[in-house]
Amino acid sequence: MFKTITAISTPRGEGAIGIVRISGSDAFDILKKIFKLKVLTKSVDNLKNFSLNYGYIYDGERLIDEVLVAIMKKPNTFTKENMVEIQCHGGFLVTQKILEVTIKYGAILAEQGEFTKRAFLNGRISLEQAESIMDLIHSTSDRSMSNSISTLQGKLSEKISEIKTQLLDVISHVNVVIDYPEEGIDEPLPENLYQNLGFAKKSIESLLLTYQKGKKIKEGIKTAIIGKPNVGKSSILNALLKEERAIVTHIPGTTRDIIEENIHIHGISLKLIDTAGIRETDDIIEQMGIDKSMIALESADLVLFIVDLSREFETDERALLESLDVSKTIIVMNKSDLKLYLDLKLIQEKYKKVTISAIQENGLEQLEKTIYELILNEKIEAKMDDILIDNIRHKTALEKSLLGIKQVQETISNGFPLDLIAIDLKDAIDGLSEITGEITNEDILDNIFKKFCVGK
Amino acid sequence: MTEKCDIIVVGGGHAGIEATLAAARLGKKVTLFTMNIDCIAMMSCNPAMGGPGKSNLMAETDILGGEIAKHTDEHNLQIKNLNTTKGVSSKVLRAQADKHHYRMKMREKLESFSNITIRQEIVSELILENSTIMGVKTEIFNSYFALATILATGTFLKGKVIIGDFSYSAGRQGENSAEELSNSLREHGLEVFRFQTATPPRISKNSIDFSKVEEMFGEDMPNYFSVRTKKDENLNLPTWLTHTTIETIEMVKKNLPHSPIVKGTIETHGPRHCPSIDRKVINFPEKIKHQIFLEQESLESSEIYVNGFTTSMPAFAQEEILKTIPGLEKVEIMRYGYAIEYDYVNPHQLKHSLETKVIENLFLAGQINGTSGYEEAAAQGLIAGINASKKISGQEPLILSRSNSYIGILIDDILTKKMIEPYRVLPSRSDFRLSLRQDNAWRRLLEKSREAGVLDREVLEYLSVLDKQINEEVKRIEEAFIYPTKEVNKTLENMEEVGIKKRISVADLLRRESMNYSKIEPFFEIKEFEKKEIEQIEIEVKYRHFIAKEREQIIKIKEHEAFLIPSEINYDKVNGLSNIARENLKDVKPENIEQVFNILGVSIHDINILILYIKELKKGRLI
Structure with a gap:
């Protein structure tokens, strides 16, 4: 049996409520020592399963906070152990105090991810699901959430098993002719092996292609808004924010000069970075801000380059535009509500362009659409439930498998014999096995007996 | 009467023989019990020795001091190379042993040892004291005492022969079974289960129409199983190949209602790798053409083994079906095919030394551990013989691992895996088959053989010298270079080889498909080596990258072991x-x-x- 663990489950810092979570066989005993019910006629001993109970947390005689306590009895809990969740007033000090009391009365401090580890160790979830839960916690967008959930449902496993079966068929055929040379079973033709491997290779490649996309979706797309001073950067930011007001998260900027905001466009999370206006300056403080802008620009996945339609296109603006990576830049031509002074011919065809008026909120929808299509390189209508690889472990394993397949193909092309093909093939299969379950030799043997009539 | 020796071996089959010889070579006084002295080293099923995985087992047994490889080299009708085109790790040998000579000569060998006593008695009971075996009792009320006991009982424990609806107790067709011993095992805490195996009919050579079958020969100048064999010539008698026809399949289908596996007379598990003709038709009804090999059992007999036609169908059905096969229209069956059910002990109750966890100083080897095959039995017999000897001398057991041998794989598999059928070694059971080749068994187990102590010191020292020379030569080849001079390219051109544009190592040149050790002579000072040394040098160099890759995988295993x-x-x-x-x-x-x-x-x-x-x-x- 595992020791009883405790941890603060809400983010550190100020919040409306904080939650301290306890899991383990002693969870209720510990609660009994620190919790008094508001209604004194009821006893902490026989609280109902899945009930929410109002009362107070004490450290001995000393009152700490007024709380709601959720009771969850094993085995139908997240960890399959007895669990208690103490919902207290948010704030660093109160939650910390309650955590300390739970430790004082018998719990030990949980390590990172230990609740999920317990869920895994107690057989509630698979390793893959555990990873997905971590991803879900860390996901910042709807699309990423839906991706984690579909992993939870085993879609990835299904896809991997499919590929694995293709490889298994190849290796079975190789093995059967090595294991049973006098059975009159035809040797696999190199070109057929090559082709069958090609199918598996293609499937893995297309899964891997989703990784960059998946990663971006999971982490949010770093979007730099740049332009000369007063072209309307802040108003564009505000206009975009207005659209999604309900789910905006304010992240305090790390510097005074760069403000980060999160917005969601069609299920994708964008981290908008409003930079200081870029221009030649002698002002040291302003120059520092501009330097930071340039750094933000370099690390950005997406650049919104704002120009003012009501002004001439200046030389340094042109130079800045030239220095940008076309594939990740959208030129946002603002102030369409004013008289046009900008010579549109100066902005080349190769750029994606959107005309808007931030003040009048015109063209914002088009801007969002352009952003989405640039990032995902797909139409907005794309399905939400496609598999995306957004986990580095999965990616590494798939790459290993892909490399294995490529080596097998090379081995075949070089005319090497069957047993060497089998060695590389094993690498390819191992890669996939790292993601889901396993292929043991026993499986290969079973497959042989299913597919071929062998033995004398 | 009572008698005392160092080690008792029960059973004179392929496991019992190796156990007896190994213990005797380690200086122990051994008593070997057999139910019939004339049946020592009998090959109960087919005359074949070797094949994929099994060849490797034989070579490994050989370097550790076992007898099976050398004996097969000496008493066979044919040796054939198999898997010649599938890569160096797959290359193996298969011999058609001369069953009669094999048996007679093995008995002679055993009798030649002064510290081996052979007794024809049926062991019926174990004698234990505090969970330690002290000896055995026999059916005729004799007691024998020993420091350790090895059971290698084959299919004899409560053996039951089945032919159609007819069945009787027998350890092999026409021989007694051991009815008491497994009760004694059970009493002392060993778990006993049942397996089944089967063998095809033997037919008269004179009844075959040879005009309708294809002659199959082995090699004129074969390689041998034993690294010690020095033989200038070998018999190369044919086997014959024919096939089942649509009539065969129809006839099997017609007779299926009589098949014991259909009727449920046989419920125990048989080996999937050795399916009966009934099973083949049930599982693959659409397949018409199954290979049937006709194999001569000995120079001393005209019995032909019908390989591919295992069955326990009733006698009349066996005959009806055989007659549909081209060449066998007038077949005369000398012995009918039959199935045999027998007791085996749960091998999960064994240690890697093959000593039981339950009874101290009791070792088990061969089919009693749920395995199938002569080679598997021999390998276990050798290990049991070595480890029983070591145990009573107070020495550490000899343990082989998955990463150094098929013997290691075999033992580890039967100790850990669920047994769903009689166990057979196969290349696909190995994760490192490029490293565990038949040709390099003598090198990879050299140190282990020294530890085992069975093989002659002189042979070991000689092989160690060869091993060292090989390693040095491989290093020399890897470290020598040739340069794109006019002469070099001219020589290459004369050899119909592609020229070189930059410096390459001699090893890279040797890695070319068409190259071999003697062909690098114009560029490199080659030395006089034995055939088996050159073979090793070429393989090591040519497959270096693949072998290196496997070694990495082996390291991973070592971490898991830690x-x-x-x-x-x-x-x-x-x-x-x-x-x-x-x-x-x-x-x-x-x-x-x-x-x-x-x-x-x-x-x-x-x-x-x-x-x-x-x-x-x-x-x-x-x-």
Whole structure:
């Protein structure tokens, strides 16, 4: 049996409520020592399963906070152990105090991810699901959430098993002719092996292609808004924010000069970075801000380059535009509500362009659409439930498998014999096995007996 | 009467022989019990020795001091190279042994040892004292005492022969069974289960129409199983190939209602790798043409083994079906095919030394451990013989691993995996088949052989010298270079080889498909070596990259072996394990994580749980 663990489950810092979570066989005993019910006629001993109970947390005689306590009895809990969740007033000090009391009365401090580890160790979830839960916690967008959930449902496993079966068929055929040379079973033709491997290779490649996309979706797309001073950067930011007001998260900027905001466009999370206006300056403080802008620009996945339609296109603006990576830049031509002074011919065809008026909120929808299509390189209508690889472990394993397949193909092309093909093939299969379950030799043997009539 | 010796061996089959000889060579006084002295070293089923995996076992047994490889080299009708085009790791030999000579000469060999006593008696009971075996009792009320006992009983424990609806107790067709001994095993805590195996009919050579069958020869100048064999010529008598026809399949189908496996007379598991003709038709009804090999059993007999036609159908059906096969229209059956059911002991009750966990100084080898095959039996017999000797001398046992031998794989598999059928070694059971080749068995087990101590010192020292020379020569080839001079390219051109544009190593040149050691002479000072040395040098150089890759995988295994499982672990408390994994873990009691990988029913998920659980345990996060 595992020791009883405790941890603060809400983010550190100020919040409306904080939650301290306890899991383990002693969870209720510990609660009994620190919790008094508001209604004194009821006893902490026989609280109902899945009930929410109002009362107070004490450290001995000393009152700490007024709380709601959720009771969850094993085995139908997240960890399959007895669990208690103490919902207290948010704030660093109160939650910390309650955590300390739970430790004082018998719990030990949980390590990172230990609740999920317990869920895994107690057989509630698979390793893959555990990873997905971590991803879900860390996901910042709807699309990423839906991706984690579909992993939870085993879609990835299904896809991997499919590929694995293709490889298994190849290796079975190789093995059967090595294991049973006098059975009159035809040797696999190199070109057929090559082709069958090609199918598996293609499937893995297309899964891997989703990784960059998946990663971006999971982490949010770093979007730099740049332009000369007063072209309307802040108003564009505000206009975009207005659209999604309900789910905006304010992240305090790390510097005074760069403000980060999160917005969601069609299920994708964008981290908008409003930079200081870029221009030649002698002002040291302003120059520092501009330097930071340039750094933000370099690390950005997406650049919104704002120009003012009501002004001439200046030389340094042109130079800045030239220095940008076309594939990740959208030129946002603002102030369409004013008289046009900008010579549109100066902005080349190769750029994606959107005309808007931030003040009048015109063209914002088009801007969002352009952003989405640039990032995902797909139409907005794309399905939400496609598999995306957004986990580095999965990616590494798939790459290993892909490399294995490529080596097998090379081995075949070089005319090497069957047993060497089998060695590389094993690498390819191992890669996939790292993601889901396993292929043991026993499986290969079973497959042989299913597919071929062998033995004398 | 009572008698005392060092080691008792029960059973004179391929396991018992190796056990007896190994112990005798280690200086022990051995008594070998057999039910019929004339049947020592009998090959109960086909005349073939070797084949994929099995060849490797024979070569490994040979370098450790076993007899099977040398004896097969000496008493065979044909040796054939198999898998010649599938790569160096797949290359193996298969011999057609001369069953009669094999048997007679093996008996002579045993009789030539002054410290071996052979007794024709049926062992019926174990004599134990405090869970340690002291000796055995026989049916005629004799008691024999020894420091250790090895059981190699084959199919004789409560053996039951089945032909159609007819069945009788027998250890082999026409021989007695041992009815008492497995009761005694059970009484003393060994778990006894039943398996089944079968053999095809033997027909008269004179009844075959040879105009309708294809002659198949072996090699005129074959390689041999034993690294010690020095033979200038070998017999190369043919076997013959024919096929089943549509009429055969129809006839099998017609007779299926009489098949014991259809009627349910046989419920025990037989080997899937050796399916009966009934089973082939049931599982693959659409396949018409199954190969049938006709194999001569001995120069001294005209019996022909009908390979591919295993069956326990009633006598009339066997005859009807055989007659549909081209060449066998007028077949005369000399012995009918039959199935045999027998007792075996749960091998999970064994240690890697093949000593039982339950009874001290009792060792088991061969079919009693649920395996099938002469080679598998011989390998275990050798290990049991060595380890029984070591045990009574107070020495550490000889343990082979999955990464150095097929013997290691065989023992590890039967100790950890669920036995669903009689176990046979196959190349696909190995994760490192490029390293575990037949040709290099003598090199990879040189050190282990020194540890075993059975093989002649002189032979070992001689082979050690060869091994060292090979390593040095490989290094010399890897470190020598040739340069794109005019002469070099001219020479290459004369050899019809592609020229070189930059400096390459001699090894790179040798790695070319068309190259061999003697062909590099114009560029490199080659030396005089034995044939087997040159073979090793070429393989090591040519397959260096692949071998290196396998070595990396072997290192991973070593890490798993180093992750020890605390003996105090209680699997019932590891909640996340699947039930089957938990049961099998409790059953096998693995010592490290590597062993867990080989336990059937334990998935990667279970292994992850176990690893994490053990880490938590070691961190002290468990109550």
